[in-house]
Amino acid sequence: MSDLVLYSTSGDIAVITINNPPVNALSPGVPEGIAESLEKAAADSAIKAVVLIGGGRSFIAGADIKEFGKITSGQKDRGPGLHPLLSALENSPRPVVAAIHGQAFGGGLEVAMACAHRVAVAAAQVGQPEVKLGLIPGAGGTQRLPRLAGVAKAVEMCQFGEPVKASGAQQAGVIDRIIEGDLLEGAIAFAREIAGKPVRRVRDRNEKLGTAEENEPIFEAARDAAGKRQRGLMAPLAAIRAVEAATRLPFEEGVQEEARLFRECLFSTQSKALIHVFFGERTVAKIPGVPKETPIYTIRRAAVIGAGTMGGGIAMTYANAGIPVLLKEAAQDALDRGLNTIRRNYANSVAKGRFSQQVMDQRMALITPTLTYDGFNQADIIVEAVFEGMGLKKQVFAEIDDIARPDAVLASNTSTLSIDEIASASSRPHMVVGHHFFSPANVMRLLEIVRGKATSKEVIATSMSLARMLGKIGVLVGNCRGFVGNRMFGPYRREAQFLVEEGADIEAVDSAMFEFGMAMGPLQVGDLAGLDVGWRIRKEFSHLEVPGVRKPLLEDRLCEMGRYGQKTGAGWYKYDENRRPSRDPVVIELIGQVQREAGISPRSISQQEITDRLLYALVNEGARILEEGMALRSVDIDIIYLNGYGFPAYRGGPMFYADTLGLAKVHERISGFHKQHGVLWTPALLLERLAGEGKSFSEHDRAAAVATA
Ligand code: NAI
Numbered sequence: 001m002s003d004l005v006l007y008s009t010s011g012d013i014a015v016i017t018i019n020n021p022p023v024n025a026l027s028p029g030v031p032e033g034i035a036e037s038l039e040k041a042a043a044d045s046a047i048k049a050v051v052l053i054g055g056g057r058s059f060i061a062g063a064d065i066k067e068f069g070k071i072t073s074g075q076k077d078r079g080p081g082l083h084p085l086l087s088a089l090e091n092s093p094r095p096v097v098a099a100i101h102g103q104a105f106g107g108g109l110e111v112a113m114a115c116a117h118r119v120a121v122a123a124a125q126v127g128q129p130e131v132k133l134g135l136i137p138g139a140g141g142t143q144r145l146p147r148l149a150g151v152a153k154a155v156e157m158c159q160f161g162e163p164v165k166a167s168g169a170q171q172a173g174v175i176d177r178i179i180e181g182d183l184l185e186g187a188i189a190f191a192r193e194i195a196g197k198p199v200r201r202v203r204d205r206n207e208k209l210g211t212a213e214e215n216e217p218i219f220e221a222a223r224d225a226a227g228k229r230q231r232g233l234m235a236p237l238a239a240i241r242a243v244e245a246a247t248r249l250p251f252e253e254g255v256q257e258e259a260r261l262f263r264e265c266l267f268s269t270q271s272k273a274l275i276h277v278f279f280g281e282r283t284v285a286k287i288p289g290v291p292k293e294t295p296i297y298t299i300r301r302a303a304v305i306g307a308g309t310m311g312g313g314i315a316m317t318y319a320n321a322g323i324p325v326l327l328k329e330a331a332q333d334a335l336d337r338g339l340n341t342i343r344r345n346y347a348n349s350v351a352k353g354r355f356s357q358q359v360m361d362q363r364m365a366l367i368t369p370t371l372t373y374d375g376f377n378q379a380d381i382i383v384e385a386v387f388e389g390m391g392l393k394k395q396v397f398a399e400i401d402d403i404a405r406p407d408a409v410l411a412s413n414t415s416t417l418s419i420d421e422i423a424s425a426s427s428r429p430h431m432v433v434g435h436h437f438f439s440p441a442n443v444m445r446l447l448e449i450v451r452g453k454a455t456s457k458e459v460i461a462t463s464m465s466l467a468r469m470l471g472k473i474g475v476l477v478g479n480c481r482g483f484v485g486n487r488m489f490g491p492y493r494r495e496a497q498f499l500v501e502e503g504a505d506i507e508a509v510d511s512a513m514f515e516f517g518m519a520m521g522p523l524q525v526g527d528l529a530g531l532d533v534g535w536r537i538r539k540e541f542s543h544l545e546v547p548g549v550r551k552p553l554l555e556d557r558l559c560e561m562g563r564y565g566q567k568t569g570a571g572w573y574k575y576d577e578n579r580r581p582s583r584d585p586v587v588i589e590l591i592g593q594v595q596r597e598a599g600i601s602p603r604s605i606s607q608q609e610i611t612d613r614l615l616y617a618l619v620n621e622g623a624r625i626l627e628e629g630m631a632l633r634s635v636d637i638d639i640i641y642l643n644g645y646g647f648p649a650y651r652g653g654p655m656f657y658a659d660t661l662g663l664a665k666v667h668e669r670i671s672g673f674h675k676q677h678g679v680l681w682t683p684a685l686l687l688e689r690l691a692g693e694g695k696s697f698s699e700h701d702r703a704a705a706v707a708t709a
């Protein structure tokens with residue numbers, strides 16, 4: 001027998017211990033090992049019952065996700081999956097007690113549910129999180145769970161994939177007993193109690209399956225919730241259907257239906273995209289040349305300069321992570337405003353029941369407002385979030401140079417300026433790094449970590465680890481204008497404007513992206529973020545404009561009319577007091593006027609063209625960023641778009657989306673736009689090369705990883 005599963009006995013009880021660290025995933029060899037141990041127990045007449053337990057920190061955290069890719073790429077056949085093991089557990093002549101600590105997720109819970117009984121420690125969690133990977137439980141989970149927990153609970157768990165604590169699972173009927181003290185001892189004692197008593201297999205327990213009348217409203221409500229909270233996703237609907245099958249079909253047929261739905265999900269692009277994202281989140285932490293052992297600075301105290309939109313959110317982010325933070329402003333009124341906003345945001349969360357007043361008070365107490373640099377010499381990190389302007393940023397970095405400890409990380413939250421130039425104002429450019437948060441900084445998960453040419457490895461490693469401490473996902477990017485996310489967003493929003501200038505409806509442009517799965521359309525985003533931001537930047541950088549290259553006209557005109565978006569009650573749309581948008585005839589008239597001035601004859605534009613123009617603008621710029629080394633891998637770009645820009649996870653990110661279409665097709669379309677619209681659509685060289693070689697961005701990532709390994 002392999003070491004993946006260990007067999008021992010404790011008197012008349014056999015103990016099967018899964019030993020596949022770190023989380024006892026059901027990798028090849030584990031199910032077989034459990035089955036062999038069961039046979040051993042069955043062959044030993046001294047054994048009365050069996051305990052199945054996980055070694056290390058968990059029961060079974062789920063399937064081995066790498067295996068899914070092997071099946072979909074044709075390297076491996078799924079075969080009967082876990083079902084032979086589940087039958088063996090279910091039909092074992094010695095009743096099996098699953099003893100759960102840590103997690104019983106996915107296949108782990110399915111294994112536990114095939115046992116005669118389940119016991120758990122209070123801190124254990126169970127769940128069917130497959131939906132998060134675009135899948136449904138594939139080993140009877142959708143059939144056994146409703147038999148244990150009832151239909152409503154089973155639908156909820158399979159549809160949303162959220163973990164359930166042991167106490168909740170006991171209440172629902174999934175767990176028979178919570179064990180106080182040592183789990184193994186408790187489980188063995190429980191096994192002795194039930195040994196020799198008749199066992200009712202979970203598959204035979206139909207009493208919680210309800211009637212069609214009782215169930216119909218449950219399924220309807222679930223579908224309704226899926227439409228609202230899981231827009232565009234297939235797997236939740238498949239999960240609901242599978243549980244529905246449990247209520248309508250005999251067990252074996254329900255299992256067949258589950259298998260069919262599982263397969264449909266497994267081979268879907270959505271699941272491949274979500275699995276790409278799952279691994280992508282781990283990949284972005286790997287930085288060539290900055291190995292895991294790189295020493296990091298300990299961050300115990302922080303200081304933030306500027307208590308505006310971003311500085312306030314950043315201070316909250318530190319306080320939320322339990323890190324005390326000084327918050328400095330230039331003037332008392334700005335400081336008061338900043339602090340009031342923070343207080344209001346926290347109070348909102350308390351009102352919504354996200355956390356208690358006590359938690360709010362603790363967090364507020366961690367934020368110390370100040371107008372001076374007193375105490376900055378204690379800070380392990382100083383984050384600058386003053387107005388966007390090179391002169392001011394350099395002045396601030398020169399000031400902190402005199403005060404900060406030599407080993408303090410000096411971060412700028414600039415969104416457009418060069419980190420190298422900012423660092424030039426410091427006598428220690430190796431300590432300077434960009435920490436580009438996204439608004440609202442206390443909510444958005446993305447942190448672009450901008451590497452200047454002098455930024456040290458230690459500062460990069462510290463920033464990556466700090467991102468995790470702050471509950472963010474850090475992605476390392478190069479120092480170029482707009483870094484990765486905003487640099488790509490430029491062409492995307494540019495095309496949105498061009499499309500309107502050429503005749504597309506404002507609503508058509510926004511709804512094309514909404515239907516694609518984006519949280520919001522590009523023009524709505526402009527209105528939300530403030531059209532004046534880009535307008536000011538364009539004015540500041542007008543000397544960089546290339547004569548003869550088309551530039552968008554409409555947003556500048558909207559700004560000239562004082563229409564900055566939601567904050568002025570009007571932008572692309574007009575807004576009522578509840579910020580509900582509606583079409584504004586003034587804008588329609590403006591569009592006509594701009595078309596006449598620019599000599600554009602409006603044409604009708606298909607939804608397909610809108611979608612292609614917007615998304616391929618992202619992809620082409622992304623390819624250029626990759627080619628310049630400003631992002632380490634295409635998956636880094638994807639993770640940025642999912643966490644900072646509302647790109648739908650089930651599309652995998654813009655670069656993965658391009659892969660799913662095929663780069664040859666994407667390149668051909670971009671070349672067409674190039675012919676039609678000129679230089680702004682010059683295909684990126686990397687895209688051209690990969691398309692020519694019949695390769696994908698993912699393959700490019702893998703080749704790059706091999707080259708740097
Ligand atoms: P903001 O205008 O809301 O806040 C800037 C604050 O800095 C003001 O409260 C101002 O009083 C304060 N300030 C100016 N000089 C100061 C000094 N010498 N000492 C202390 N405080 C000083 O601006 P916002 O939006 O918070 O932007 C700050 C930085 O974050 C900018 O570099 C911006 O480009 C960047 N950023 C902004 C994002 C956004 O969505 N607003 C997103 C990501 C980055």
